[in-house]
Amino acid sequence: MTDISRKDFLGLSTVTAAGLASGCAPIAAEVDVTADLVVVGGKVLTQEADQSSVDAFAVKNGRFMAVGSNEDIRNLTSVNTEVIDVSGMTVLPGFIDAHSHPSGAGLNALKNVNTNLGSVARIQDALSERAAATPPGEWVVGYMYDDTKQEEGRPLNRIDLDAVSKEHPIVVGHRGGHTGVYNSKAFEVAGITVNTLDPFGGHFYRENGELTGKxxxxxxxxxxxxxxxTREERATGVAVICSEMNAAGLTSVHQAGTGSAAFVAYQDARDTGTLSLRMNLMARGGTFPALQSAGIRSGVGDEWIRIGPVKFAADGSASERTMAMSTPYAGRPDDFGILTMTQEEVHEVVEEAHRAGWQIAIHANG
Incomplete structure (x- = not known):
């Protein structure tokens, strides 16, 4: 960043005027040297070695215009400038989230049951309240569950969810995004029994010959x-999560895995003025063929919505102990985690994406 005062800008105006007087082609009729926004009275961390902190900064057209002393930056104001005095607070650049799933998180917050409650009993209570307001046969969905943080010292299981309802299929998703716990009704609807074989890249957990629900x-x-x-709800979910992430200091996010509905939701939120995060969207593998056939590739977009890599997942999750390991998990001598792609599949998708001009991201925790 450059420390620019009003004097510097007036000097620029003088040079422009001199150019006009000497017969040069005009650059602009006027140079507007006033800011849209100034922030003063703080400790602004610039990330520059030679000027690591300043008192204030000015913004114009969404870009930093100047950093410097309170006096210099106030000189860039007009009656139309918004002025914020942060009263000695530290001001940091916006944080960049390298891997998250905002559109899904926003929709969960809008429609489903937050089960980050720290107790099996409290999770049951929250799900029971939702089930009571849900017609029999319709799904009850929980999210943000963490099996390692329950007061009872054990994870949620199928029997716990059966106690909530046997008339509603229920799933409680782990916050890591790679596992869920289901009740008996959910297994029944899906046609899964204790004798059902595991598909490649997946696992139905069993204990003493019975399905645990995981x-x-x-x-x-x-x-x-x-x-x-609905489409409207998905756009609203984006607005909800933007507000939450902004409050935590985030201004730019990489969404790891974006389906077609999420692409639409981000654009809808932008159209309504509620997209306040700059998004780099990794396309899901399943969405990739349609984008590829349309000639779209990594880098298409602008500063608010840009298409990043195509994303695939080759194994499971560290937090849920499903990532593929070269040695077994402690206390589970036969459990090496889960590979969700073969080496041949990895070679195939990487070559196809590379030849189509795409960047490639592969989830591989293990």
């Missing part, structure tokens, strides 16, 4: 849980 990776696909959301 399901991992590709095996979750057999349940076909409907999103139950």
């Amino acid at each position: 399901v991992a990776e590709r095996a979750r696909g057999v349940f076909n849980v409907p999103s139950g959301s």
Whole structure:
């Protein structure tokens, strides 16, 4: 960044005027040297070695215009400038999230049951309240569950969810995004029994010859849980998560895996003025063929919505102990985690994406 005062800008105006007087082609009729926004009275961390902090900064047309002292930056104001005095607070550049799933998180917050409650009993209570307001046969969905943070010292299981309802299929998704816990009704609807074989890249967990309710990776696909959301709700979900992430200091986000409905939701949010995060959207592998056939590739877009890599997943999750390992998990001598792609599949998709001009991201925790 450059420390620019009003004097510097007036000097620029003088040079422009001199050029006009000497017969040069005009650059502009006027140079507007006033800011749209100034922030003063703070400790602004610039990330520059030779001027690591300043008192204030000015913004124009969404770009930093100047940094410097309170006096210099106030000189760039007009009656139309918004002035914020941060009263000694530290001001940091916006944070960049390198890997998250905002559109899904926003929709969850809007429609589903937050089960980040720290207790099996409290999770049951929250799900029971939702089930009571849900017609029999329709899904009840929980999210943000963490199996390692329950007061009871054990994970949620199928029997716990059966106690909530045997008339509603129920799933509680882990916050890591790679496993879920299902009740007996959900298994029944999906046609899964204790004798059902694991699909490649997935696992139905069993204990003492019975299904525990936990399901991992590709095996979750057999349940076909409907999103139950409208286009308007998906755009609203984006607005909700933008507000939450902005409040945590985030201004730019990489969404790891974006389906067609999420692409539309981000554009809809932008059209309504509620997209306040700059998004780099990694396309899901399933969305890639349609984008490829349309001639779209990595880099298409602008500063608010840009298409990034195509994303594939080769194994599971560290937090859920499903990532593929070269040695078994502690206390589970036969459990090496889960590979969700073969080496041949990896070679095939990487070559295809590379030849089509795409960047490639592959989830591989193990």
